[in-house]
Amino acid sequence: MIYQGKQKIWSDYQKEIPDDHWYFVRSCIRQNFFPASEKMFSVITKDVLGKDIYETPYHTTCGGIAYHSDTIPQETVMTIVARQFALMTEAGYENYACSCITSFGNYAEILETWHEFPELEAKIREMLWKSCRREFKKPKYLAHTSDLIYKFRHEIASKAKFHLVDHATGEPLRVVEHIGCHYAKMFPHKGVGGAEYPCVLSGMIDSWGGQVIDYPERRHCCGYGFRQYHVKANRGYSVSNTHKKFESMEPYHPDMIITNCPGCPYFLDRWQYVISEMEGKTYGQNGYGIPVFTYEEVAGMVLGFDPWDLGLQLHQVAVEPLLEKIGIPYNPKTKYLGLDGKDIMKPGLPSVLKCC
Amino acid sequence: MKDNIVIVGGGIAGMEAAHQLLLLGYKPILVEKSDHLGGHVADWHKLFPDMSPAKDAVKDLAEKIKEANIFLDTEVSFINRLKNGYNVMFSNGVNVICKAILLATGFDLFEASKKEEYGYGIYDQVMTNSDLEHWFNTGEDKRIKGKDIKKIGFVHCVGSRDIKAGNPQCSKVCCITAIKQAMEVKEFFPDAEVYCFYMDLRLFGKKYEDFYIKAQMESGVHFIRGRVSEVSENINGQVIVKTEDTLSGKPAKITLDLLVLMSGIVCNKQAVDTASLVQVKTDSDGFLKSKDNILNIIETDSKGVFLAGTVTGPKTVPETVAEARAAALAIHNYLVTLK
Amino acid sequence: MDFGFSISPSSTINLDKVDFTLYDRLCEIEPDAKKCMACGSCSATCTAGPWTGMSVRKVILGIQRGKESEAAKMLKGCMLCGKCTMVCPRGINTRHLILSLCRIYGEGEK
Numbered sequence: 001m002i003y004q005g006k007q008k009i010w011s012d013y014q015k016e017i018p019d020d021h022w023y024f025v026r027s028c029i030r031q032n033f034f035p036a037s038e039k040m041f042s043v044i045t046k047d048v049l050g051k052d053i054y055e056t057p058y059h060t061t062c063g064g065i066a067y068h069s070d071t072i073p074q075e076t077v078m079t080i081v082a083r084q085f086a087l088m089t090e091a092g093y094e095n096y097a098c099s100c101i102t103s104f105g106n107y108a109e110i111l112e113t114w115h116e117f118p119e120l121e122a123k124i125r126e127m128l129w130k131s132c133r134r135e136f137k138k139p140k141y142l143a144h145t146s147d148l149i150y151k152f153r154h155e156i157a158s159k160a161k162f163h164l165v166d167h168a169t170g171e172p173l174r175v176v177e178h179i180g181c182h183y184a185k186m187f188p189h190k191g192v193g194g195a196e197y198p199c200v201l202s203g204m205i206d207s208w209g210g211q212v213i214d215y216p217e218r219r220h221c222c223g224y225g226f227r228q229y230h231v232k233a234n235r236g237y238s239v240s241n242t243h244k245k246f247e248s249m250e251p252y253h254p255d256m257i258i259t260n261c262p263g264c265p266y267f268l269d270r271w272q273y274v275i276s277e278m279e280g281k282t283y284g285q286n287g288y289g290i291p292v293f294t295y296e297e298v299a300g301m302v303l304g305f306d307p308w309d310l311g312l313q314l315h316q317v318a319v320e321p322l323l324e325k326i327g328i329p330y331n332p333k334t335k336y337l338g339l340d341g342k343d344i345m346k347p348g349l350p351s352v353l354k355c356c
Numbered sequence: 357m358k359d360n361i362v363i364v365g366g367g368i369a370g371m372e373a374a375h376q377l378l379l380l381g382y383k384p385i386l387v388e389k390s391d392h393l394g395g396h397v398a399d400w401h402k403l404f405p406d407m408s409p410a411k412d413a414v415k416d417l418a419e420k421i422k423e424a425n426i427f428l429d430t431e432v433s434f435i436n437r438l439k440n441g442y443n444v445m446f447s448n449g450v451n452v453i454c455k456a457i458l459l460a461t462g463f464d465l466f467e468a469s470k471k472e473e474y475g476y477g478i479y480d481q482v483m484t485n486s487d488l489e490h491w492f493n494t495g496e497d498k499r500i501k502g503k504d505i506k507k508i509g510f511v512h513c514v515g516s517r518d519i520k521a522g523n524p525q526c527s528k529v530c531c532i533t534a535i536k537q538a539m540e541v542k543e544f545f546p547d548a549e550v551y552c553f554y555m556d557l558r559l560f561g562k563k564y565e566d567f568y569i570k571a572q573m574e575s576g577v578h579f580i581r582g583r584v585s586e587v588s589e590n591i592n593g594q595v596i597v598k599t600e601d602t603l604s605g606k607p608a609k610i611t612l613d614l615l616v617l618m619s620g621i622v623c624n625k626q627a628v629d630t631a632s633l634v635q636v637k638t639d640s641d642g643f644l645k646s647k648d649n650i651l652n653i654i655e656t657d658s659k660g661v662f663l664a665g666t667v668t669g670p671k672t673v674p675e676t677v678a679e680a681r682a683a684a685l686a687i688h689n690y691l692v693t694l695k
Numbered sequence: 696m697d698f699g700f701s702i703s704p705s706s707t708i709n710l711d712k713v714d715f716t717l718y719d720r721l722c723e724i725e726p727d728a729k730k731c732m733a734c735g736s737c738s739a740t741c742t743a744g745p746w747t748g749m750s751v752r753k754v755i756l757g758i759q760r761g762k763e764s765e766a767a768k769m770l771k772g773c774m775l776c777g778k779c780t781m782v783c784p785r786g787i788n789t790r791h792l793i794l795s796l797c798r799i800y801g802e803g804e805k
Contacts, residue, residue: 001589005469005478196472216588216596236700243702251591277696351696551710557732569785572729578759581733601708603733603756610710 001214006197013194017143017151021052023093024145025084027100028061030262036311038099040296041145048159048303049152053097059087064102069226075127078120081110082128086136096139097148101261104144105182108190111138144183146260146295147192150200153207161304164210166255167327172211176254176290177201178245178268180261181221195219201258204295208302217248223271224263239278242271246283246290253285256322257292268292269316276352287354289317301328308334318356332356358382359691360454362444364432364630367395368673369460369665369680371417374424376684385425385452387432389626393418395462401492403673404536405563413673431626435633440694441660442634455694456660456687457634459644460680461627463666466515466523466619474514474617475587481595481612482587484514484619485530488537499614505545509597509612510534511584512554516620525641527620528670531558534618535571541616542575550577551610553584553599561672580608587615621670634661643669654683662687713761717799721758724795727787731755737779737789747772751779751789754796767800 022045026038045051062084063077088096098104114121128134149156157163164173184191184198193199196219202212223241228234245268259265272289276282284290292315293301300310301323307330312319323330335356338344349355361377363370366388377384392398394414403410427446436443441455468476468484476482483491483499491497512534516527531554538550557579559565571577582600585607590596595615601608623642631637631644636656639645644667647655654662664683665676721728731752738750749772757766770793779789 002478002480005475008469008477009472194472214589216590218588219586232699234700235698236703239700240703240705244705274698275702278698278702568732569730572732573726576729579732598707601760604708604760604762606706606708608708608710608760 009197010193010199013189013192015143015147015190015192016141017147017192018095018141019051019151021093022054022095022097022143022148023088023091023139024053024055025059025062025096025098025103026055027098027103027262028065030099033262033266033314034294034297034311035314036300036309037294037296040300040305040310041099041149043305044156044296044299044303045148045152049155051152054091054093056087056091059084062098062100062103062106064100064106065226067106068102069230075124077106078110078113078124079127079131081107082124082136083132083134085139086128086134088139089135089137094137094140096142097145098142099145099262101144101180101182102263104142105180105186107142108187111142112187114138142190144200144260146183146200146204149295149299150192150203153204156299156303157207157209160208160302162302162326162328164205164208164256164298164302164326166325168325172209173255173325174213174253175205175210176213176215176218176249176252176257177205178218178222178257178259178261178264180259180264183260201260201295204298205258208298213249213252213254215249215252217245220245220248222259222261222264222267224267229267238267239271239274242267243275246272246275249290250283254290255325257290258295258298259292260295265292265294273316273350273353276350280352282353284317285321287352288321289353291315291317291319291322293319301326304328306330308337316350316353316355318354320356359441359456359694360385360452361456361458361687361691362387362432362442362452362454363458363460365395365460365462365627365665365667366390366393366426366428367460367462367665368397368414368417369462369667369676369683370395370458371414371421372677372680373458373460373664373684373687374421375417376681377687378421378423380684380688382688383423383425384458385427385454386421387427387430387446389429389431391429393426393428396465396486397673399486399493400489402536402540404532405561405567407536432630432633435630437634455691456662458662458664458683458687459627459631459636459667460664460683461624461630461667463621463670464624466521466527466622468514468617468619470521471514471617473586474511474584474615475589475595476617479587479589479595480593481589482615482617484617485533485537486619488541488616492540503613505613506548507610507612508538508541508545508548508550508614508616509595509610510538510550510552510616510618511597512552512557512618513583514617514619515622516618517555523620523622523642526558526670528558528560529672530618530620531556532561532564532567534616535559535567535577537616538577539567539571539575542577548613550575551612552577552579553597554579554581555583582608621666624667627667634658636661636663639668641669643667654679654686660690662690708760710760713759717763718758720799721792721796724799725788725792727785728755728792730785730787732785734784736782736784740778740782742776742778743772743774749773751793754793758796766796770796770800 045053063080066072067077184195188195223238228238269292313335361384363386374384398414400410431447434445444452515521582602584599586598646653662683664679743749754766
C-alpha cells in the first residue's frame with residue numbers, strides 16, 4: 001500500500017473542530033454496554049485537559065434507535081432533537097458533541113434536512129413550542145466525541161504513561177480500527193477523512209504508538225443494523241456480517257480492535273462468543289479472542305487509569321492478555337469488586353472462548 | 357510569399373495537417389509544448405485494429421514534415437487579433453503574424469486517483485491504461501516487473517460516463533483499447549486469466565467486433581458485465597475487486613494480481629485557456645465548440661481559427677488524421693478567399 | 696448451543712473459487728461457446744423458455760460462474776427444437792452445445 005495516497009485523501013476531507021466550550025450529550029445504551037466510557041470522556045476532557053464540557057441531567061435520547069428501527073416517524077425524532085438543541089441554547093453553548101455515532105448521524109441528517117427544507121424546520125419549531133414551550137438555535141458545530149479525542153490526541157500522547165506497543169519487544173501493537181457506519185458513510189464531508197478512509201481513529205492509533213492494519217473488509221459494517229438485531233429472526237444477518245469481518249482480518253493477527261460507536265464494539269465483542277459456540281473458532285491467540293475497546297477506554301488505558309475503573313471487566317473477550325502485553329498493571333482480585341469493594345459476582349465462563 | 361499558418365499542438369492531428377499544408381505549398385509553423393512530436397500516440401505501443409506500431413506511425417509523419425517550422429518546448433503566450441489575421445506570441449520570444457490558426461492541442465487523460473474507491477495511487481497493484489502502454493514500450497514498471505502475474509483485470513469507464521467524476525460523456529476508444537491491451541498482456545503472460553469489467557462494450561469501428569471475437573476465442577478473455585464497486589488489498593499485496601455481476605444478478609468478488617483502469621479522455625485544460633485568447637468557447641460537453649457539430653466540426657465561430665483532432669471530443673487515430681486533412685484543405689480554401 | 700439463528704452464507708459469487716473444469720471441457724468439444732456475448736437472442740426465441748425457464752444464455756452463464764447443478768436442471772427443459780441455433784448472431788451451434796453438455800454431465804454420472 002502506498003501510504004502517501006491515503007494521506008492525500010484524508011487531507012481532502014478535513015473538518016473544523018473548535019477547541020473548547022462543548023455541550024455534551026450521552027448515549028442511551030452506552031451506559032450499559034460500556035459503563036465507564038462516557039465518564040472517561042468527561043474525566044479526560046475536564047480534569048486531564050482542562051476543557052469546558054457541559055452536561056445537563058435533563059437531556060434525553062436523540063430518538064435514533066427508534067427512528068432507524070422504523071418505530072417512530074421523522075417529525076417525532078426531529079422534535080426530540082429540537083428539544084435537545086433547546087437545552088443547549090438555554091445553557092448558552094453552540095458547539096454540540098454527542099457520544100453516540102447513531103446520534104451523530106441522526107443530528108447531521110436532521111440539520112441537513114432542515115437546511116434543504118426550511119419549512120420543515122419552521123414546523124418543528126412550532127411543534128416544540130406547542131409541546132414544551134421551548135425555543136432553540138441550531139448548533140454551529142456538530143462533532144462526535146471521538147472527533148474531540150482525535151483533536152486532542154497529541155496532548156493525550158504527551159501525558160500518556162503507556163503506549164500501544166508490546167513492552168517486551170518494543171514492536172507497535174497491530175490495531176484494527178472500526179468506524180461506525182453513521183459517522184462518515186452518510187455525509188462524507190462531516191467525518192474527518194471522508195467515507196472511504198476516515199482517519200479519526202487511525203490518527204489516534206498513530207499518535208499513541210500503534211500500527212493500523214488495513215484489511216480488505218475494513219469498511220464493512222459490523223452488522224448491528226437495529227432491526228437486524230432487535231428482531232430475533234434477523235440476527236443471523238447481523239452475526240454473518242461480523243463473521244465476514246473477522247474472517248478477513250484473521251491473516252493479519254491483530255492484537256486489538258478500537259471502535260467509536262456504541263453498537264459496534266458490543267457486537268464485535270459479543271459475536272466472537274457466539275461464533276466460537278457455533279463454529280468452534282476463535283480469532284485471537286491461544287484460544288482467546290481479539291479484545292475490542294472503545295476509544296475512551298483506550299485513552300484511559302494509555303493515561304494510566306486502573307483498567308477496572310474503565311469498565312473492562314464487562315467485556316466478553318478477555319482483555320488481560322493485552323494488558324500484560326502493553327505492561328499495564330492490574331489486580332485480578334479486584335476485577336469483580338464494585339464500588340466500596342462490594343462483590344458484584346462472577347459471570348459463567350463460555351465453553352470454547354477462553355476468558356479470564 | 358505564402359501566408360503564415362500557426363498550428364498549436366504537435367500531435368498526430370497537428371503533424372498531419374502540417375504535412376497536407378506543406379503539400380499545398382505552405383510553410384506552416386508548428387508549436388509543441390513538450391520536447392517531442394507525436395502527442396499521446398508517441399507514448400503508445402500498438403494501434404488497433406491492425407496492431408501497427410505507434411512509433412512507426414509517428415516517425416513517418418515526422419519525416420514528412422521535416423520542411424515545416426517546428427518549435428518544440430514552446431507554448432503560446434498570447435494571441436492578438438489583427439484586422440485580417442492574428443499576432444501570435446510564443447514563449448521563446450518569437451512573434452508570428454499569421455492569417456490562420458489551427459488548434460490541435462489534443463486531450464488530457466482523466467486522473468484515475470480521483471476515483472478513490474479504485475485505489476490508484478493507494479494500492480500497489482493498480483495502474484492505468486497509459487501506465488500499461490508505457491510498460492509495453494519499455495518493460496519498466498515496478499507493478500509488473502519481476503512479479504508473478506496470474507490474474508489481470510481491466511476496469512472500463514473510469515472517469516467516463518460518470519457524472520460524479522465530472523465527465524458524463526463516453527470516451528469512445530477505451531473499450532477497444534481495453535480489449536487490445538487484454539490480448540497484448542495475455543501474450544506476455546499466456547497462463548494468466550484476464551477479466552474485463554464493462555458496462556457496455558462500445559466497438560463501433562472497422563473490424564472492432566472481429567477483435568472482440570478474437571479476444572474471446574483465442575485469448576480466452578472473460579467479460580463480466582458490471583461496475584467495480586470497491587478495490588481493497590489483501591495481506592499478499594493482491595487486489596480484491598468487488599463488482600456486480602449484472603447478468604446473474606449477484607455481487608461477485610475476485611482476487612487479482614494486477615488491475616488496469618481505463619482512464620477516459622477529458623478536455624485539455626490548457627487548450628481551453630489558449631482557445632479563449634481567440635474567443636473560442638467550450639461546448640456543453642467541456643470540449644471546444646465548433647461552428648456546427650454535424651457538417652462543420654473543423655471551423656469555429658472565430659474567423660481564421662480551425663480545430664482538428666481530440667480537441668473537439670474523443671476520436672480514434674484514423675478519424676483524427678481525416679480531420680487534420682480536412683482542416684488543412686479548409687485553411688487553404690479560407691486563405692484563397694481572403695485574397 | 697442453539698441460539699435460534701445461524702450464520703447465513705453470502706450470496707456473493709467468489710470467482711476465485713469457481714471450478715472451470717466443466718467449462719473448459721465444454722470449450723474443447725464446442726469451442727464456439729467462448730463466443731457467446733450474452734445477447735439473449737436464444738432465450739428470446741426459446742420455445743420452452745416461458746414454461747420451463749430454459750435459457751441457453753443462462754446455462755452458459757451458470758457454467759461460467761460455477762452454478763453447474765442449476766444449469767443441468769435447466770437443460771432438462773430443452774426440446775431440441777433448434778430455434779436458438781437459427782437466431783444466434785454469433786453463429787454458435789447451440790443445439791450441439793446443449794447436447795455436448797448433456798453428454799459431459801452423463802460422463803460425470805458414470
